[in-house]
Structures are given as structure tokens and as C-alpha cells.
Amino acid sequence: MAATSERSGNLFVAYQPSEIPKLSQPPVLILGNLDGIHRGHRALIEKSRQLAGGSPVMSAEVTTEPPRAAELMKAPTWALTFHPHPAEVLSPSRSLQLLHRPTHQFQRIFSFENQRALLEETGVNGIYYHHFDQKTAAQEPEEFLNQVVWPLFHPAAMVVGFNFRFGRGRHGDSHVLQEWGAGKGVSIHVVPALHWHGQVVSSSNIRESLRDGDVRDANELLGFPFFITGQVEAGERRGRDLGFPTANLARPSTLLPKEGVYATRVHVASAIYPSVTHLGAAPTFHDSHQRIESYLLDFKGELYGQGLKVEFLDRLRETRAFTKPDDLKAQIAKDIQRAREVHHEFTGF
CATH class of the missing domain: 3.40.50.620 (HUPs)
Structure with a gap:
């Protein structure tokens, strides 16, 4: 500091x-x-x-x-x-x-x-x-x-x-x-x-919900979506090769939700994009490196070097290995559809 x-x-x-x-x-x-x-x-x-x-x-x-x-x-x-x-x-x-x-x-x-x-x-x-x-x-x-x-x-x-x-x-x-x-x-x-939906609002309870991947519960206690911020850095470009280019953020020293795939919203300058964010390793590619990768729906342009704010709305699924890249692509398409639904259902706090 x-x-x-x-x-x-x-x-x-x-x-x-x-x-x-x-x-x-x-x-x-x-x-x-x-x-x-x-x-x-x-x-x-x-x-x-x-x-x-x-x-x-x-x-x-x-x-x-x-x-x-x-x-x-x-x-x-x-x-x-x-x-x-x-x-x-x-x-x-x-x-x-x-x-x-x-x-x-x-x-x-x-x-x-x-x-x-x-x-x-x-x-x-x-x-x-x-x-x-x-x-x-x-x-x-x-x-x-x-x-x-x-x-x-x-x-x-x-x-x-x-x-x-x-x-x-x-x-x-x-x-x-x-x-x-x-x-x-x-x-x-x-x-x-302060009690909210039957539980005491506390930082400890929020941490527990995030570690469980229950970002919906954490968001209710916070009163706004849990978020992280960071600058887009170069990645492995696997998402781009699959047809889903992602913005890669460095892992912060602060708490992250449980490893998995999440429906998120990404703030870029003054715009907000529905997105799918992957937290964790890439087992399909035998890569144990812990990553933060966000695919912005309906975004066109370059994000390298830009600062992003990623808000977590819901956990879609756990991270898992797929037999071949085409299976992963099909799952990502399903993740995108569900993320759109979550984004449309989100009404704020």
C-alpha cells in the first residue's frame, strides 16, 4: 500500500x-x-x-x-x-x-x-x-x-x-x-x-459462500454482485482457436469464488457485456495453471491492456475435462445460452 x-x-x-x-x-x-x-x-x-x-x-x-x-x-x-x-x-x-x-x-x-x-x-x-x-x-x-x-x-x-x-x-x-x-x-x-434471508450479514458468511461457489448467496449478503478488477493480459489463445476469444486477467491476491464456470457481467469503459467466466485450470488441455478467462458476449474489438470489472452472477457448472475440443465447444455454447438467461433474469438489488 x-x-x-x-x-x-x-x-x-x-x-x-x-x-x-x-x-x-x-x-x-x-x-x-x-x-x-x-x-x-x-x-x-x-x-x-x-x-x-x-x-x-x-x-x-x-x-x-x-x-x-x-x-x-x-x-x-x-x-x-x-x-x-x-x-x-x-x-x-x-x-x-x-x-x-x-x-x-x-x-x-x-x-x-x-x-x-x-x-x-x-x-x-x-x-x-x-x-x-x-x-x-x-x-x-x-x-x-x-x-x-x-x-x-x-x-x-x-x-x-x-x-x-x-x-x-x-x-x-x-x-x-x-x-x-x-x-x-x-x-x-x-x-x-442485520439479518438477510435468514442469515446474519457478515464478511465471514460472504467468504464461506464464495468458497462454496454460491455467488448468488454472497451477492445477497453484499447487496451488489461480487466483482474483481484487473487488466487484460496475454493468454494461451485457446479460446480464440475454439471460436470464443477470452479476456484473461491475472489472479488477484484477494478471495475468488470456487473454481468453476460462471455467468458474469463485464464492464468495459462505460459498457456492460453479459459474459461467461472460467475460474481455474484447463483440464481438457492438461493445464493445471489457475486462470481467469472471460468470454464477452456480443463484443467485438481488442481488450489487451484494458482494465475490466467482472461481476459474478451465478455458478453454471464445475470445471471438467472433455475428451476432445469439439465437446468443449458444444458445452461452451450451452454455457453462453444459460449465461444470457441469467443476465436477462438479473434485476439488480
């Missing part, structure tokens, strides 16, 4: 304490990892914007009375999050304790660049990436609040999720925050769990 502040559209991004600009008044501060900017995170952001604008809020969140409520009128909204993600430092390889799943290397849902783009869409004014390491993890909760949060922001209010934990041993919780806030005159707002 870069070490200097920047602007991402209307979003101010700071990586060092010295880069946080002087604010005109105490901000409303969102505290959390915000990996995903999913429906739950957007509930935090909406709460912060309601507080910042002074509009009445009707919700079930736990809150302390705001002694500095007058200062919340038109206050800036900022997010304080961590880089790297605490899980990358504390438990880089952890097991999902469900259905005897194997251990997974922790991966972010979205890159920092895409996280910032999503945050900008919400209207948040700024984000500060606080460096997280073993020293940060060893801080007592009150030490973190008094040595980081208070001197950097002097917030008028803070918004956190129901399950946010911080400080040594994850001892910092909403009770610690409320006690600290009462002493500082900072109103603390704890947004309850």
Missing part, C-alpha cells in the same frame, strides 16, 4: 496519522475492518450519515446519549480501519469450523482499491488505514482509544457493529467503548446484527 495520502474521487485516504487533514469539526467515526462494504457495513455508514446530518434515526442500536449532539450537525464522516487486516497478522491460516472444511489462508474480499471505490459511493468523507501489527494487537483497548482514536479524531460520535472487537485479546467491545465515550463526551452507537 502507498505511504502517502491521496484522494479517491471525493474520498480522502490517509495511511499515516500525519496525513489526516485538519477537520472543521469533530467527525462521526466508523470503526471496523469494513472488508466487503456489505449490507451490514452500509448500515453503519447510513447510521453515521444520519448522525452527521442531524436527521432523526429510528433503529434498535445501543447508544449512549450524545452530550455533544449539536456538533453532529453536518459533521464529516470518517472510517478508521486497519492495514493489513488483523486476521492476516493474528491468524493468517485458519480453519472454518464447519463441515470439516480445510484450513484456508485468509484473503480479503476486495482489494484496498476496490474497497475505497465502494466507500466513495457511500458518501463517506475519509478513511484512515491504521497500521496493524503485533504491537497494535497487544495494545489494551483503552490505550488504543486514548492514543490513537482520541488524538487523531476527537470524534463527536462513533459507530460500530454489534460484533466489533479490538485491543489485546479482543477485550475491547461495546461496553468498553460506551464507558470510554461517557468519559470523553463521545456518543457511542452500536448497530445490531
Whole structure:
């Protein structure tokens, strides 16, 4: 990650304490990892914007009375999050304790660049990436609040999720925050769990759905289609030889859905094309290299070097080997037909 502040559209991004600009008044501060900017995170952001604008809020969140409520009128909204993600430092390889799943290397849902783009869409004014390491993890909760949060922001209010934990041993919780806030005159707002279609909206549940290839479920929890971005690079040209030229993207370091063939949408400049995207190896050609290959329906032109955004709508099938290329071509034709149907059925969120 870069070490200097920047602007991402209307979003101010700071990586060092010295880069946080002087604010005109105490901000409303969102505290959390915000990996995903999913429906739950957007509930935090909406709460912060309601507080910042002074509009009445009707919700079930736990809150302390705001002694500095007058200062919340038109206050800036900022997010304080961590880089790297605490899980990358504390438990880089952890097991999902469900259905005897194997251990997974922790991966972010979205890159920092895409996280910032999503945050900008919400209207948040700024984000500060606080460096997280073993020293940060060893801080007592009150030490973190008094040595980081208070001197950097002097917030008028803070918004956190129901399950946010911080400080040594994850001892910092909403009770610690409320006690600290009462002493500082900072109103603390704890947004309850958001349930969607019978399950709690959380980054962990989204990761699990993506690893299962259930992008429909992940998209419901996110509130928008899961996506990746990247630049088109040269491939093996097998798709072109089969009559289905593909755009090949480098594998990102962030999480990808389970290997398979997906109905997707690809953004090229200002246009959106229905597409079929293959994630994984090419067993028909005895190639174990993991690839991301998208075939854009109805597209004509050159894509090499262009930046693409690939949105995942549904998993069509698993990756498998075919006896001969003609069998693969026939299956791709079926994939294209189904992808068109998925694209036409998609109505957004």
C-alpha cells in the first residue's frame, strides 16, 4: 500500500496519522475492518450519515446519549480501519469450523482499491488505514482509544457493529467503548446484527459462500454482485482457436469464488457485456495453471491492456475435462445460452 495520502474521487485516504487533514469539526467515526462494504457495513455508514446530518434515526442500536449532539450537525464522516487486516497478522491460516472444511489462508474480499471505490459511493468523507501489527494487537483497548482514536479524531460520535472487537485479546467491545465515550463526551452507537434471508450479514458468511461457489448467496449478503478488477493480459489463445476469444486477467491476491464456470457481467469503459467466466485450470488441455478467462458476449474489438470489472452472477457448472475440443465447444455454447438467461433474469438489488 502507498505511504502517502491521496484522494479517491471525493474520498480522502490517509495511511499515516500525519496525513489526516485538519477537520472543521469533530467527525462521526466508523470503526471496523469494513472488508466487503456489505449490507451490514452500509448500515453503519447510513447510521453515521444520519448522525452527521442531524436527521432523526429510528433503529434498535445501543447508544449512549450524545452530550455533544449539536456538533453532529453536518459533521464529516470518517472510517478508521486497519492495514493489513488483523486476521492476516493474528491468524493468517485458519480453519472454518464447519463441515470439516480445510484450513484456508485468509484473503480479503476486495482489494484496498476496490474497497475505497465502494466507500466513495457511500458518501463517506475519509478513511484512515491504521497500521496493524503485533504491537497494535497487544495494545489494551483503552490505550488504543486514548492514543490513537482520541488524538487523531476527537470524534463527536462513533459507530460500530454489534460484533466489533479490538485491543489485546479482543477485550475491547461495546461496553468498553460506551464507558470510554461517557468519559470523553463521545456518543457511542452500536448497530445490531442485520439479518438477510435468514442469515446474519457478515464478511465471514460472504467468504464461506464464495468458497462454496454460491455467488448468488454472497451477492445477497453484499447487496451488489461480487466483482474483481484487473487488466487484460496475454493468454494461451485457446479460446480464440475454439471460436470464443477470452479476456484473461491475472489472479488477484484477494478471495475468488470456487473454481468453476460462471455467468458474469463485464464492464468495459462505460459498457456492460453479459459474459461467461472460467475460474481455474484447463483440464481438457492438461493445464493445471489457475486462470481467469472471460468470454464477452456480443463484443467485438481488442481488450489487451484494458482494465475490466467482472461481476459474478451465478455458478453454471464445475470445471471438467472433455475428451476432445469439439465437446468443449458444444458445452461452451450451452454455457453462453444459460449465461444470457441469467443476465436477462438479473434485476439488480
